[in-house]
Amino acid sequence: MRRVVVTGLGFLTCIGNDKATVTKNLEELNHGIILYPPFKDATKPVKVAAPIKGFFTDSHDPEDWTAPYDLKLSSSTMRGLAPHVFYSYHTMGQALEDSGLSREDISCPETGLFTASSGSGFMQYHALTNLHKRGIMRTSPGRVIGSIVGTLNFNLTASYKIKGSSAGFVSACSSSAHALGYALDEIKLNRQDRMIVVGGEDCSYENFIVFANMRALSTSTDPSKASRPFDRDRNGFVPTGGAVTMILEEESIARKRGAKIYAEFAGWGQATDGYHPTKPHPEGLGLAAAMKKALKSAQLTSESIDYINAHATSTPSGDDAEIRAIKTVFPNTRPAISSTKGLTGHGLSLSSVMESAFSVIAVKDKFIPGSAHIENLDPKAEGLNILRETKNASIGCLISNSSGFGGSNVSLIFKAYS
Amino acid sequence: MSDDKEKLFPAESSSQLRELLKRCDPKVIEAAVQFQKTGSSENIFFIVQGILERFLEPELRPKLHEPGSETIDLIEELGVDSLDMVEVVSTIEETFKLSIPNEDLLAMKTLKDINDYIKSRFTADSLVTATSNV
Numbered sequence: 001m002r003r004v005v006v007t008g009l010g011f012l013t014c015i016g017n018d019k020a021t022v023t024k025n026l027e028e029l030n031h032g033i034i035l036y037p038p039f040k041d042a043t044k045p046v047k048v049a050a051p052i053k054g055f056f057t058d059s060h061d062p063e064d065w066t067a068p069y070d071l072k073l074s075s076s077t078m079r080g081l082a083p084h085v086f087y088s089y090h091t092m093g094q095a096l097e098d099s100g101l102s103r104e105d106i107s108c109p110e111t112g113l114f115t116a117s118s119g120s121g122f123m124q125y126h127a128l129t130n131l132h133k134r135g136i137m138r139t140s141p142g143r144v145i146g147s148i149v150g151t152l153n154f155n156l157t158a159s160y161k162i163k164g165s166s167a168g169f170v171s172a173c174s175s176s177a178h179a180l181g182y183a184l185d186e187i188k189l190n191r192q193d194r195m196i197v198v199g200g201e202d203c204s205y206e207n208f209i210v211f212a213n214m215r216a217l218s219t220s221t222d223p224s225k226a227s228r229p230f231d232r233d234r235n236g237f238v239p240t241g242g243a244v245t246m247i248l249e250e251e252s253i254a255r256k257r258g259a260k261i262y263a264e265f266a267g268w269g270q271a272t273d274g275y276h277p278t279k280p281h282p283e284g285l286g287l288a289a290a291m292k293k294a295l296k297s298a299q300l301t302s303e304s305i306d307y308i309n310a311h312a313t314s315t316p317s318g319d320d321a322e323i324r325a326i327k328t329v330f331p332n333t334r335p336a337i338s339s340t341k342g343l344t345g346h347g348l349s350l351s352s353v354m355e356s357a358f359s360v361i362a363v364k365d366k367f368i369p370g371s372a373h374i375e376n377l378d379p380k381a382e383g384l385n386i387l388r389e390t391k392n393a394s395i396g397c398l399i400s401n402s403s404g405f406g407g408s409n410v411s412l413i414f415k416a417y418s
Numbered sequence: 419m420s421d422d423k424e425k426l427f428p429a430e431s432s433s434q435l436r437e438l439l440k441r442c443d444p445k446v447i448e449a450a451v452q453f454q455k456t457g458s459s460e461n462i463f464f465i466v467q468g469i470l471e472r473f474l475e476p477e478l479r480p481k482l483h484e485p486g487s488e489t490i491d492l493i494e495e496l497g498v499d500s501l502d503m504v505e506v507v508s509t510i511e512e513t514f515k516l517s518i519p520n521e522d523l524l525a526m527k528t529l530k531d532i533n534d535y536i537k538s539r540f541t542a543d544s545l546v547t548a549t550s551n552v
Contacts, residue, residue: 076501141501
């Protein structure tokens with residue numbers, strides 16, 4: 001059976017726009033959460049968010065957008081973008097450089113691209129408003145392209161001349177975990193030799209605030225306390241956006257070209273709660289099943305797992321469900337556990353690939369990031385080895401969890417590569 | 419004639435026009451504003467060329483000013499992306515307050531074609547026709 005390894009990463013996140021900065025902030029538990037200016041006035045029920053820095057995409061006219069350096073995108077391309085797609089060009093460039101692959105290397109029938117995003121409500125809103133206000137025949141084709149959920153894959157496959165498999169995944173907060181899992185299968189099933197996986201979410205006011213009336217967002221006014229997975233007093237998640245690219249390759253191909261290898265992507269599993277459109281099953285049944293399937297796919301037992309990068313978003317019910325699921329699957333061992341959402345907040349469709357990228361950095365650099373901002377551990381988490389500080393340790397095997405709306409649960413397994 | 423022009427181009431449309439053409443060369447914007455006031459056909463070519471230039475990649479723009487540029491096939495020879503052509507046409511329609519039917523559009527391959535077409539829509543006799551398309 002073919003083996004798959006991670007060979008390149010690119011980041012545009014609230015804790016850094018490059019691997020070195022991200023790594024430092026993961027180790028030192030420096031968060032990227034701020035008092036978000038658009039939430040400042042008294043009418044806004046939430047105050048904190050975790051925006052990215054350096055990339056200006058507030059205008060609904062893409063030709064106004066700027067990055068800290070020239071991304072070398074034609075104005076024709078710019079006209080068809082959404083903010084998260086703009087961010088992804090930065091992460092694609094970084095991941096290619098990181099992996100030592102050229103644009104020519106990835107434009108071939110054996111290389112595919114899977115993406116995950118919830119699309120751009122921001123661009124869609126403006127495009128539809130324009131359609132109604134100025135007329136059907138005044139709707140710019142570029143704006144239509146930028147408004148459709150799949151805009152991330154259509155733009156990247158065109159720009160990078162991707163000829164292999166391509167698709168977008170839409171399963172809310174599990175989306176990029178699905179993208180990674182199915183990308184793994186593409187390589188294991190011998191359909192592709194290399195898969196690029198990109199997750200992206202806008203950092204717009206609209207993208208963030210829509211969850212406020214679901215009472216899912218933290219109402220905390222203190223950025224250093226707002227995102228606190230597993231804390232007894234957690235009160236909701238902190239929204240974030242950005243983009244992350246991860247490059248997966250078949251092991252022998254990666255070795256043959258002398259690629260740097262972060263970790264092996266060893267297996268994955270998924271299962272659904274069948275319970276509620278947004279709430280997880282209280283017993284975490286779907287997530288427990290997903291973890292068990294992931295272990296089976298990687299031919300591992302629960303005893304092999306050293307670290308769980310939890311989904312835990314800092315919501316009361318979500319973290320609870322995961323605590324139960326972990327206790328179900330790991331009754332006899334105490335793997336280290338942390339949720340890096342304490343540092344980044346919740347990136348929705350972006351979160352799984354972002355956290356998987358964090359996890360493989362931890363494998364390579366031999367540390368386990370702590371679960372930040374816990375003042376009082378939730379009593380229900382009693383007995384679990386939730387790290388309050390970063391620990392220097394070699395990770396042999398880890399599980400990265402994601403749970404999304406609709407009760408989807410996906411668990412991914414990464415191993416130290418040997 | 420001036421009453422018809424005012425119905426076609428009310429005063430407030432000048433600021434909308436400037437917004438629409440904001441990434442065009444300033445001389446092109448002024449020519450378009452003047453056209454809306456006077457209806458004079460002498461600057462039609464200059465405006466159309468300026469709109470096309472705005473949507474063209476920087477490295478292709480010099481080609482619009484070379485001899486013979488008015489008869490170069492925009493999509494096949496100049497390499498204008500077909501979706502960008504839609505943006506060009508849409509902007510031309512909005513600038514000249516025209517609606518160009520698909521059949522007429524298919525026949526327009528060069529700058530000269532576009533220029534001739536717009537001029538024909540703005541002869542003294544056809545101003546009424548143009549009004550009815552708004």
